[in-house]
Amino acid sequence: MFAWTCSGCGSPTAPSTLEGTWGGDHISMSVGETTRVELDCAHGSIASPIVIDSQRQFGASGTFVLEHGGPVRNDEPEDAHPASYSGSISGDRMLLTIRLTESNQTVGAFSLSRGSQGRVVKCL
Numbered sequence: 001m002f003a004w005t006c007s008g009c010g011s012p013t014a015p016s017t018l019e020g021t022w023g024g025d026h027i028s029m030s031v032g033e034t035t036r037v038e039l040d041c042a043h044g045s046i047a048s049p050i051v052i053d054s055q056r057q058f059g060a061s062g063t064f065v066l067e068h069g070g071p072v073r074n075d076e077p078e079d080a081h082p083a084s085y086s087g088s089i090s091g092d093r094m095l096l097t098i099r100l101t102e103s104n105q106t107v108g109a110f111s112l113s114r115g116s117q118g119r120v121v122k123c124l
Contacts, residue, residue, distance in 0.1 A: 018050070022094055023118020027110045029096070035060075037085070037098070041067045041123040042107070044098065046085055059086040064100060064107060069123040083107070 022029040028038045035046040046062035064083035087096040092114035098107040112118070 018052075018089070018094070018114075020114060021117060022112040022114055023116035023120075024110050024112040025119055026108075026121075027096070027112060028118030028120050029094075029112060035062070037062075038118075038120050038122075039108075040121050041069075043067065044083060044085070050085075052089060055088070056090065057086070057088045059084065061085075061101070064098060067123050 018031045020031060022031065026040050030036045030038075035050075037044040037046075042065060044062055044064040046060045048060060050058045050060040052058045062083055062085055064081050066079040066081070068079075082101045084099045084101050085096060086099070087094055094112040094114070095109065096112060097109045099105065100107060
């Protein structure tokens with residue numbers, strides 16, 4: 001079981017776990033023992049547990065991999081970068097911002113819904 005926790009969330013009906021599928025425009029996020037994020041021309045991962053604070057906000061470090069269209073060679077290294085994933089939860093809605101930590105460049109801000117597969121169109 002994934003160790004997302006919600007210490008003192010305030011609402012008795014607030015979920016204490018984010019485990020499951022979250023999705024939105026151009027993003028899909030699968031939260032379990034590890035977290036996998038799929039975007040149109042990129043993907044990312046978060047390997048450590050994320051704690052939701054009393055304000056229903058979270059932050060985690062992970063990896064962000066830029067993809068490209070066309071075939072990928074077997075020996076082609078991934079264009080991976082350290083990234084921060086931060087956001088907030090309100091009911092079954094998540095606001096997520098992904099930022100590359102080396103350059104402080106914001107990849108994007110996304111609105112996700114619990115239980116949605118999202119709408120991702122991979123690079124061709």
